[in-house]
Each structure stands twice: as C-alpha cells, then as structure tokens.
Amino acid sequence: MAEDGMLLNFEIGDAPLKSQVKFKGGRWRDRLKAQRTAKQSHGDGPSSTPPRRKPTAGDYDASRPSKRPRTEDGDYQRYAKIPRTADAGPKAPSHAIKTGQVSSSLFTSNPSAVTDFDQTPAEEVEPAKPSNAPLSEEAENFRSLGVSRRVAQHLATKLEMKAPTAIQKNAVPQLINGDSDAFLQAETGSGKTLAYLLPIVHRIMALSLNEDGTPKETKVHRNSGLFAIILAPTRELCKQIAVVLEKVLRCAPWLVCTTVIGGESKKSEKARIRKGVNILIATPGRLADHLDNTKVLNVGTVRWLVLDEGDRMMEMGFEDDIRTIVSKIRADKLVKENPEGVVLDGVLPSRRVTILCSATMKMNVQKLGEISLEDAVHIMASKSETNGDAEAGNEAVFAAPSQLKQSCIITPAKLRLVTLIALLKSTFARKGSVMKAIIFISCADSVDFHFHLLKDTKPVEPPTPDSSPSKEDRNPHTDATVAPAAYVTSPANKTVMLHKLHGSLAQPVRSATLNAFSKCKDPAVLITTDISSRGLDVPAVDLVIEYDPAFAVPDHLHRIGRTARAGRPGKAVLFLLPGSEEGYTSILPTKTPIMPQLYDSILQKGLASAVNLPSTFTTSETEKQTWTSRAEALQLHLEQRLLAKPDNATDEGADGDGSGGKANTATKAKAKAKAKQRGAKPPRETSNPLLDAARQAFRSHIRAYATHVREERVYFDITQLHLGHMAKAFALRETPGGIGGGVSRRMHKTTASSGEGGGDKKTKASGSGGKAGKGGDDDEDGIGEVDEDAARRMREKMKMVMNASSEFNIG
Numbered sequence: 043m044a045e046d047g048m049l050l051n052f053e054i055g056d057a058p059l060k061s062q063v064k065f066k067g068g069r070w071r072d073r074l075k076a077q078r079t080a081k082q083s084h085g086d087g088p089s090s091t092p093p094r095r096k097p098t099a100g101d102y103d104a105s106r107p108s109k110r111p112r113t114e115d116g117d118y119q120r121y122a123k124i125p126r127t128a129d130a131g132p133k134a135p136s137h138a139i140k141t142g143q144v145s146s147s148l149f150t151s152n153p154s155a156v157t158d159f160d161q162t163p164a165e166e167v168e169p170a171k172p173s174n175a176p177l178s179e180e181a182e183n184f185r186s187l188g189v190s191r192r193v194a195q196h197l198a199t200k201l202e203m204k205a206p207t208a209i210q211k212n213a214v215p216q217l218i219n220g221d222s223d224a225f226l227q228a229e230t231g232s233g234k235t236l237a238y239l240l241p242i243v244h245r246i247m248a249l250s251l252n253e254d255g256t257p258k259e260t261k262v263h264r265n266s267g268l269f270a271i272i273l274a275p276t277r278e279l280c281k282q283i284a285v286v287l288e289k290v291l292r293c294a295p296w297l298v299c300t301t302v303i304g305g306e307s308k309k310s311e312k313a314r315i316r317k318g319v320n321i322l323i324a325t326p327g328r329l330a331d332h333l334d335n336t337k338v339l340n341v342g343t344v345r346w347l348v349l350d351e352g353d354r355m356m357e358m359g360f361e362d363d364i365r366t367i368v369s370k371i372r373a374d375k376l377v378k379e380n381p382e383g384v385v386l387d388g389v390l391p392s393r394r395v396t397i398l399c400s401a402t403m404k405m406n407v408q409k410l411g412e413i414s415l416e417d418a419v420h421i422m423a424s425k426s427e428t429n430g431d432a433e434a435g436n437e438a439v440f441a442a443p444s445q446l447k448q449s450c451i452i453t454p455a456k457l458r459l460v461t462l463i464a465l466l467k468s469t470f471a472r473k474g475s476v477m478k479a480i481i482f483i484s485c486a487d488s489v490d491f492h493f494h495l496l497k498d499t500k501p502v503e504p505p506t507p508d509s510s511p512s513k514e515d516r517n518p519h520t521d522a523t524v525a526p527a528a529y530v531t532s533p534a535n536k537t538v539m540l541h542k543l544h545g546s547l548a549q550p551v552r553s554a555t556l557n558a559f560s561k562c563k564d565p566a567v568l569i570t571t572d573i574s575s576r577g578l579d580v581p582a583v584d585l586v587i588e589y590d591p592a593f594a595v596p597d598h599l600h601r602i603g604r605t606a607r608a609g610r611p612g613k614a615v616l617f618l619l620p621g622s623e624e625g626y627t628s629i630l631p632t633k634t635p636i637m638p639q640l641y642d643s644i645l646q647k648g649l650a651s652a653v654n655l656p657s658t659f660t661t662s663e664t665e666k667q668t669w670t671s672r673a674e675a676l677q678l679h680l681e682q683r684l685l686a687k688p689d690n691a692t693d694e695g696a697d698g699d700g701s702g703g704k705a706n707t708a709t710k711a712k713a714k715a716k717a718k719q720r721g722a723k724p725p726r727e728t729s730n731p732l733l734d735a736a737r738q739a740f741r742s743h744i745r746a747y748a749t750h751v752r753e754e755r756v757y758f759d760i761t762q763l764h765l766g767h768m769a770k771a772f773a774l775r776e777t778p779g780g781i782g783g784g785v786s787r788r789m790h791k792t793t794a795s796s797g798e799g800g801g802d803k804k805t806k807a808s809g810s811g812g813k814a815g816k817g818g819d820d821d822e823d824g825i826g827e828v829d830e831d832a833a834r835r836m837r838e839k840m841k842m843v844m845n846a847s848s849e850f851n852i853g
C-alpha cells in the first residue's frame with residue numbers, strides 16, 4: 043500500500059452489491075451499533091474505520107491525517123509506480139488504467155471522528171411540537187387582538203391565516219394600543235413580518251373608518267402622506283416584505299406601498315414617490331440617498347420606522363446610513379394634521395415609533411437599539427405559548443424551531459464532495475419527499491464552481507415548436523443560474539433543477555433566480571451563500587444543507603431557519619470535518635439534540651444505486667460496484683471533468699451569469715500582468731474553465747475559512763486543515779497555490795511550531811508550486827495574518843465588493 047492513501051486506486055467490485063440489513067425498532071444507538079457490527083462483518087465499507095470514543099483535548103491534533111510525501115514536481119504521478127500489494131485497498135478500475143489517470147484513494151488515511159456515536163443521543167427523541175406555528179384557532183384569533191373585522195376577515199379568507207402566531211399575539215395588541223418603541227424578537231419563521239405590518243395597516247386604515255367601522259366619506263389615499271418606512275438589509279428581503287404588504291393591502295386598495303431598493307434608476311423611484319405612497323420599504327443606503335436628493339420625499343407624516351433584520355444591517359455596515367435616516371426623520375417636525383385636514387394624532391401614534399426586529403441578539407443589535415430606540419418594550423414569543431410547555435414561563439430561548447430535525451455529518455475532507463452528491467441523491471430518491479433544498483456555501487466562487495460541477499453538461503437541445511417555452515416562461519436572466527442537475531436525479535425524480543444565488547450576480551439575475559426557485563414545480567436545489575440566510579421565506583423548503591458551516595452561530599440559526607417555518611416540518615444537515623469541528627455542535631443553541639450521522643451511511647444510502655455517469659463509467663461492470671467503488675468512480679469522473687481539454691469542456695465554468703465571469707477573468711488578467719512584470723511568458727490559456735473555477739473556489743474557501751468569528755475559531759482552526767485533502771473536495775488533484783500570504787504564513791508557522799515537519803509546510807501552504815513561503819502568483823488578495831484584525835478587514839473589503847451583502851466573494 044502506498045503511503046497516505048496514494049494508490050492505484052479503484053476496484054471494480056465484481057461481487058454483487060450486498061443486500062442491506064435494515065434495523066428497525068429499539069433505540070437509536072442500538073440500531074446504529076447493530077448496523078455497524080453487520081457492516082464490519084461484511085467487510086463492506088472503509089476498512090480503516092477505528093472504534094470511536096469520546097473526544098479529548100489532544101484528539102483534535104492527533105486526528106489530523108499524516109501527510110503524504112511530495113514528489114519533486116509536487117505531482118501525484120509518482121504513485122502510479124507503487125506496486126499494489128495484497129492489502130493495498132481497492133484496485134483501479136479498467137477505465138482509470140486505460141486513461142492513465144491516477145488519483146488518491148478516497149477511503150484511506152482519513153481522520154476518524156472523535157465523537158462517541160454510541161453515546162449520543164442516549165434516548166430516542168420524541169418528535170417535538172412546532173414552536174413557531176400559529177396558535178390554536180379556538181384560543182386566539184386576529185379579532186381578539188384588536189385587528190379590525192375587515193383585516194381579520196381578509197387574513198382568514200384570502201390569506202388562509204385564521205390564528206396568530208405567538209409573536210403576533212404579543213406584538214399586535216401592544217403596537218395597536220401603545221405608542222412605545224418596540225424590540226420584536228422571535229425565532230425564525232414565526233411571523234414577525236405580519237407582527238409589525240398588521241398594527242401599522244390597521245391604524246392607517248382607521249384614519250378612513252368611523253368608530254363603528256363604517257367607511258368615512260373621505261378616505262386617506264396615496265397622497266395623504268407617508269406614514270411608515272420599513273428598512274431591510276437586502277433588496278430581496280425588501281421585495282418580499284412588499285409582496286406580503288401588498289397582499290394585506292388588498293383589503294384597503296386606497297393605500298399604497300412601494301420599494302426604493304436600488305437596482306433601477308433613481309428617476310423612476312422618484313417618480314413613484316412623487317405619485318404618492320403611504321408605506322415605503324427600502325434598503326438603508328438607497329433611502330439615505332433619497333432623503334438627501336429627493337425633495338418630494340417628505341417625512342413629516344412618518345409615524346413608524348421599522349428596522350427589520352436589524353443586526354444584519356449593522357453587520358453590513360449600514361450603521362451610518364441608519365444614523366442619518368433616524369436623525370433626519372426625528373429632525374423633521376411631526377405633522378399632526380395632513381393637508382386635507384385629516385387629524386392624525388390619536389389614530390396614529392402621537393410620537394414617532396421605532397420597531398426593531400431580529401431573531402437573534404448580537405452586540406450590534408444593542409448598539410442599533412441605542413441609535414434608534416427610546417424606552418422600548420421587548421416583545422417576545424414566550425415558550426409557554428409556542429409549545430404548550432406550562433412550566434417554561436417567559437424565558438427567551440433563541441434557538442432553532444423545535445420541530446426542525448437537525449443532524450451533522452462528520453465527513454473527512456476528501457469525501458465531502460461525494461458525500462454531498464450521495465446526500466442529494468438519496469434526498470431526491472423518492473417523489474415528493476423533498477421538494478426544495480438549500481445548500482449554503484461559504485463564498486461566491488465556491489457557489490459558482492459547485493453549480494457548474496453539479497449541473498447537467500448535456501448540450502441544450504434546440505427547441506422544437508412544442509417544447510420551446512412560451513415567451514412568458516423563459517427568462518433570459520436565469521440562463522446561467524438555473525439548470526437541470528446531473529448525478530442527483532432518480533427514476534422517481536427525473537428532473538431536479540439547480541439554482542445558484544450570490545451577491546456578485548446582477549440584480550435582475552438575482553431576482554429572477556430567486557423567483558424561479560420559489561416557483562419551481564420540479565424538485566429544486568438552491569446553491570447559495572449567506573445572502574439567502576436572512577428573512578427569505580420560500581415555501582416548501584424541506585431541507586437545508588450547511589455544506590460549509592456558518593461564520594457565526596447566529597448566522598447558522600438564520601440559515602437553518604429557511605426551513606421549518608410557521609410550524610411546518612424541516613430538516614437541517616451540517617457538514618463537519620472530523621476533529622476540532624466536531625466540538626462546534628456543543629455551542630449550537632438547540633432545543634432538540636443534533637443527531638450525528640456517519641458519512642459512510644450517507645454514501646451507502648445515496649450510492650446504493652449507480653450514479654448517472656457518462657457511458658465510460660457506467661459499464662455493466664460498474665453497475666455491480668459496491669458503494670465504495672461507486673464513490674471512487676464518481677470522484678474519478680469529477681476529477682477527469684476538470685482535466686478535460688478546453689475543447690471538451692463544453693460550457694464548463696462559462697460566464698454570462700451576470701457576475702461578468704469575474705473570478706476567471708480577473709484571475710487570468712492578474713496572472714498575465716504578473717508574468718509580464720517578471721518578464722516571463724504569460725500563462726497559456728488552455729486550461730479547462732471548470733478547473734480554473736475549482737482552483738479559485740478552493741482558494742476563496744480557504745480564505746473564508748480563516749474568517750470564522752474569533753470565539754468559534756477553536757473549532758474552525760485553519761491550521762488543522764489538510765489542504766491536500768480539502769483540494770479533493772473540489773475535485774482537484776493538486777493543491778492550488780495563491781491562497782493568500784497571510785493564511786499561508788499562519789499555516790506555515792503553526793505547522794512548524796507544532797512539530798509536524800518542515801517538509802510538509804511546503805505541501806500545505808504553497809500548493810502545487812511547492813515553494814515555501816510563496817502563496818503563488820495571485821495572492822495580492824491575501825487577507826494578512828489570520829487574526830481578528832485581518833478578519834475584520836476582510837469583511838470590510840467584502841462589504842465593498844459585495845455592494846450590500848456580507849457574503850464572501852474573494853476575487
């Protein structure tokens with residue numbers, strides 16, 4: 043056997059696939075134990091899986107894989123010469139030998155999990171009652187909260203909302219009857235949007251109604267004044283709030299709302315404001331701009347300022363804009379009576395009310411409160427109301443919704459990609475079990491790469507008159523962001539649609555892609571960055587996969603909160619590396635245990651049937667493969683796609699998604715300029731764009747990894763990453779250079795001081811070039827030392843690049 047798992051790699055198992063023994067009943071840990079024993083006795087699965095035990099402090103370092111020796115040229119080819127021995131693991135499949143391709147084995151030299159799977163969780167967990175569902179109709183209704191008959195009826199008949207949620211029950215009467223500022227805090231998907239919209243609409247409508255509810259002769263209308271401004275961090279969120287508000291306002295069509303969010307000309311936004319608006323929904327930057335430059339925007343009548351997703355706005359650097367907005371509104375004298383003589387005081391609040399909303403509490407929310415709130419009431423959804431727990435009282439628990447089933451998969455770096463595909467494959471194996479899934483990835487480059495890798499590469503067939511979509515159906519903005527998926531389809535789900543979304547896409551592309559994902563009738567997957575983590579309310583999201591863990595715990599809660607909304611069920615799966623990352627689950631606030639899953643059981647389930655690979659990989663022989671050799675064949679296939687000549691690369695990594703092909707073009711231009719400076723020949727432009735995309739994604743991923751918040755870096759320790767293994771998760775056979783001076787240096791220092799051998803420093807930090815201390819050719823974007831300061835600078839830089847989104851997008 044070659045060292046560190048480098049072998050002639052694949053076996054075409056000619057033994058028939060072993061029938062899987064299903065263990066039912068009894069306790070979770072007993073079933074798991076029985077399954078594992080059965081697996082070991084069958085010898086099916088990675089032979090090297092050691093018994094697991096409880097982690098100790100020393101485990102995290104010890105669990106790192108030993109590094110393979112590098113060759114002079116840093117290549118893997120050398121391992122082709124290592125003779126196989128009897129115990130050398132799986133044999134190379136015939137197609138691998140024919141093409142001369144050699145790759146490291148997926149199943150050897152992987153670190154094992156330190157979690158004691160046998161002891162967690164101890165008991166079978168009862169399905170939990172939903173914590174964010176509407177309350178029972180018998181106990182509560184909107185009328186009893188003080189909402190007018192007209193609005194309550196409209197909610198029940200047109201929007202199918204008969205009873206309020208807990209936060210609505212607590213917030214609506216307070217905001218209808220009181221004039222205090224308020225801080226609304228409740229878990230994700232609990233209906234905070236309507237909790238603040240309903241009282242606002244109710245009170246503005248009351249201007250047009252007599253005390254007995256009959257309409258007044260003169261109603262307020264769109265020109266009667268701007269009464270409320272709602273701020274949200276992203277354009278998507280603003281649009282979503284506008285959609286909800288428009289639905290509510292259908293029962294009061296004389297009232298008008300609009301958005302000012304950028305992405306269209308300021309002139310047309312001004313024109314809409316001039317026509318008259320009663321409720322304005324805006325991003326902070328754009329509103330601050332209009333307050334400076336749009337004279338017709340009069341805030342004298344404004345009675346409510348709502349700051350939705352307050353902490354996110356602070357994170358995204360909107361603090362100054364919010365200060366400006368708050369002070370400008372406060373500075374304008376409060377108009378007591380509008381020009382038509384309608385008395386506003388009494389019906390509307392007699393002072394300006396600020397409402398701050400958040401599911402999670404961060405330090406910056408407190409700061410935002412200081413900027414915007416005065417003597418605010420803190421309104422929460424109490425536990426006792428949400429899940430019937432009589433003893434719970436008012437204690438605030440900011441955790442995921444109780445009905446959300448959470449699990450984590452401890453997956454070695456090398457196996458991440460195939461495990462993700464296997465998970466998706468089993469997810470979509472049955473019709474109707476999962477309709478929509480969201481995969482969160484750390485950075486835009488990695489989203490681009492995974493989208494291109496997982497989408498179907500078959501050339502698009504020319505449309506026939508019958509098959510061509512109608513003009514209305516086809517949206518040119520989604521040509522590069524929506525595509526059928528390869529690999530994860532099943533006989534039951536022949537079409538699974540892939541979508542990608544990140545902040546580098548042009549606004550029309552972002553909007554069209556989100557719309558396509560929301561409305562997709564086929565099973566659908568959205569691959570995205572944290573831009574989709576906040577507030578987005580897409581119906582029928584059944585599964586959230588955190589392929590890269592969030593950068594901070596509150597972000598994790600928001601991400602997984604895209605499923606299990608308003609009492610519906612949902613699942614969330616978190617990918618973690620063996621070792622220090624496993625400890626991360628201990629700091630996640632959750633009401634139900636996070637179930638650990640074995641990656642091999644995911645692979646076994648997902649790859650129980652053959653993956654749809656091109657014909658060279660799907661001979662009748664490979665049909666008979668075991669799940670391990672199917673995983674290896676899949677990895678080999680993906681790696682070979684990256685190595686294909688550009689001519690064969692079809693549209694791999696193609697641009698045209700509205701981001702302007704930023705990563706590839708920018709990298710190439712930089713490399714050319716550097717080569718010119720050095721007087722060297724510019725690099726040849728013959729590489730496969732998918733390979734370029736993979737390298738860029740890898741670099742950005744590693745840089746992003748270095749920016750986990752300080753308190754969580756004990757779990758996400760960049761010095762523990764095995765770059766060579768991680769490269770495999772990007773289907774790369776060599777570790778790309780150019781990660782960035784700071785990250786590389788840090789890794790060098792730590793590996794040197796931890797006595798892991800000087801030779802390895804080169805391998806880890808400098809990648810294929812093998813030059814210690816040099817980050818490669820394009821590392822000017824390095825983030826400096828991986829310390830708090832560097833992480834902060836990195837985030838600031840990203841904010842600038844991202845134009846109002848805080849995801850990672852490292853070009």
Ligand SMILES: Nc1ncnc2c1ncn2[C@@H]1O[C@H](COP(=O)(O)OP(=O)(O)OP(=O)(O)O)[C@@H](O)[C@H]1O
Pocket residue numbers: 176202203204205206207210228229230231232233234235236400401576577578579603607608
């Ligand atoms: N009273 C209700 N009855 C039924 N469904 C409701 C009710 N109130 C809200 N919903 C639905 O619940 C979902 C979540 O609502 P909303 O987006 O306001 O949640 P949120 O608390 O703001 O979540 P997040 O913190 O993730 O932004 C929406 O689909 C909404 O239509």
